[in-house]
Amino acid sequence: MKLYEQYAAEITALISNGQLRPGERLPSVREARARRGISASTIFQAYQRLEREGLIHTRPQSGFYVCAARSALGDELAVTAPRAEANEVEVSELVFEVLRAARSSGIAPLGSAFPGPDLFPLPQLARAAATGLRRLAPNSIVENISPGNPRLRDQIATRYRLDGVRLQTDEIVIGNGALEGLNAALQAVTQPGDTVAIESPTFYAALQAIERLKLKALEIRTDAETGIDIQALGEALSRQRIAACWLMPTFQNPLGSLMPEARKRELVQLLRQHEVPLIEDDVYAELYFGSQRPRPAKAFDEAGLVLHCSSFSKCLAPGYRVGWIAAGRYAQRIQRLTLMTTMAASVPAQVAVLHYLEEGGYDRHLRRLRAALMARMSAAIQAIESAFPAGTRLSRPRGGYFVWVALPPGLDAMRLHQAALQAGIGIAPGHIFSPDHRFADCIRINCGHPAADVLPALQQLGALVHALLRTPA
Template sequence: MAGFRYEEVAGSIAGQVEAGVYGPGDRLPGVRKLARQFGVSVSTVVAAQHLLEDRGVIEARPRSGYYVRLRPQRPPQAPERTRPEGQPTQVTGQALVLRVVQAANEPDTVQLGAAVPHAEFLPTHGLQRAFSGVPRRYPGRATDYLFPPGPVELRQQIARRMADAGCRLSPEEIVVTNGAQEALVLSLRAVAEPGDVVAIESPTFYGLLQAIEGQGMRALEIPTDPDEGISPEALALALEQWPVAAAMLMPNFGNPLGHRASEGRKREVVALLEERGVPLIEDDVYGDLAFEAPRPWAAKAYEDRGGVLYCGSFSKTLSPGLRVGWAAPGRFRDRLEYLKYAASAATPAFPGFAAADFLARGGYDRYLRRVRGEYARAVARVRRAVARYFPEGTRQTDPEGGFVLWVELPAEVDSLALYQAALAEGISIAPGPMFSPTQRFRNFLRLNCAQPWNGNFERALRRIGELARERSG
């Protein structure tokens, strides 16, 4: 009888996890407290814990107890691998992007659209202290032009952080930029010309599409798996069929899929592109936000010929308004440095020095240890709400990092119409066509999970689900 009892206890605890009583990363009560709660013996609780550990719901931490795994369950249904038509195309329909991101500045709008983390997820007080100390720690330099490649203090800190991504770089190999978007545009300009073909994941971050569109280039969508990212086989076929000048990819927690390419797949893609002489522009802005350690390596870690132009920033970690980004452009460094000077001359001094100080004092590592669990819990809460409120047949991704969720609605639901209806009620979402150069993914949407969980936020998710059900027939 005791054997059946421990299964009941395990089921009850798993139900509490599913209901959100215990979120990802939360510590479970001790065995004696659980024994009292369920009216069973300590040995029964221990057996239940072992069963939950075997099922991947909880994990033991030495001398600390049992914790809910950051990714306790995998959803039964996720979107399938994309199958774009496979022809280069002009980027269209990106005017909508500006309207979606502008909603992030509307105080009365529930922000589920732009991938902008709420201030509660950011180290605001630590950054304020870093900013206030800039004039004292950098006398006379805080008001100077910071010409390319940028302040050496910041480049030193970035180089140290890049080691965690598997990249051994010197400060001289890094160029500081005004956010990752500038790094992406400069990288594209450094390796390609107007009219060239650029291979991308499908779907992909609209910032990459805007960079391609802004340079008069054409995008080539490559089939992409929601877990592993771009298909190396499909990419190889595209390279044989088309004169691809560059590839722009997000291997680590790509936006909007949240996928994480395995280390083997990164190595395979980099080797393929190097063999064909095609540069890879890598957007790794979410790389530091893995839900579980260790941080995944960047694709750049696997290069042999300097053909990977790595782009990063602190916009998704320290502050979107900081606008501190960088490029590690490999053999294209001199070209990119000149393009940076020609485009914007210099980078703002105060944000660069403040970021350097924050990193040097260890604040960034302490912050990451905290925020990774917070983002995991935030994504898990939104996933549960989507499963509860959205129409039957809805699929969703299961990210391992970052804070965005890609949702596939029933085929008859038009996410552009859903976006308009939700915005009329003060709710912003990102409709799927924004993430495709040909406005594919009409029945998809992306949700920003990096918002405080409260009644207003949950009501917004429930209302989106209601609006979607009204349109699902």
């Protein structure tokens, strides 16, 4: 065992036996060095390992803190075990109704799926598009057809490699946002009637895709801190045939949970034993608040069973619809599905993103974006804590821009959704995150928009919750 591993194991033990408690600050690198006489880089490596494992987290300009992974809060938010049988899914209608309402102009965007558009380098992208299109040789248009622009695929692969994730450029297929890749992945690995394991709660687009492809959903208990319950998944895999898992191990939508790296590894190993493909939705991974990008499950994929999907939509270029899938052994099938249905991601969008990346500055933009989102989430959480009644519980994600809020007993989220819309506020009621509308007392709040939009809306929403609790339906 290396020295940093020894030190990490020591801290892990202190956390496990309760001597270091959730929220407690760890010694700074300098303090630890002075106390223990080991090098700063060893301590830093140990802290990075612990962060990847989900045991500690960083607060910039402040230090390292023990995570609240198993705090009372986490337990309170944990959901009751979903039913053991797979369900047919009929959620689309409700999802569309809710999304349409939230999209109307003049509605405060707490129900939106995207962060504030003010956070993105749109003028730089516009210039990159102009440059890219001006330089585009007419004959090269064909190069952008699926699997996509070769230089852009290289850029994407290189970014993974720099983060310690070995991806093959060959397995990357560029498509129209992550959503196209996710849908193609699901179609590539299932037949109508098959069962797909999902998190509970889950991203509604997974439910829509399952419904559209006439599949069944099996919900697996998912913790608001550490993600899907691997033991419960393992039991389900032993009990019945599962054609695929569709999961979001990093900053899950809507919970914000982050599977520690060790659990991601365990997940990949478990699925490999059962030869079950994992569709990994990783679109929020770049929006971490800690010191390092959490590595995806794909990092541990030796069998080519992980279909890893991501995009630039949430972190660089909303609306450009440039996403990708690293599809392992399914890459050719995915490329063909894309060729048959949309043929390619749009050339102007591909060349704009490519030239933006090649000119540099993406990492600088990402640092600013993360800092802004962390500040916005922190302010939103404070606003919820002050404006919502006692008995409200909420997640505290370490990345992304969603907070999952469990309302006090007695208030149905659809009722709140209707009342909020009347008051000009969009929210995402918990109903749309489960095939059987199990999360009727929860809402997802998007806190990635400017404080001037979000904070007054949260104040008003809190007042609405108070009022609705006083007047039963």
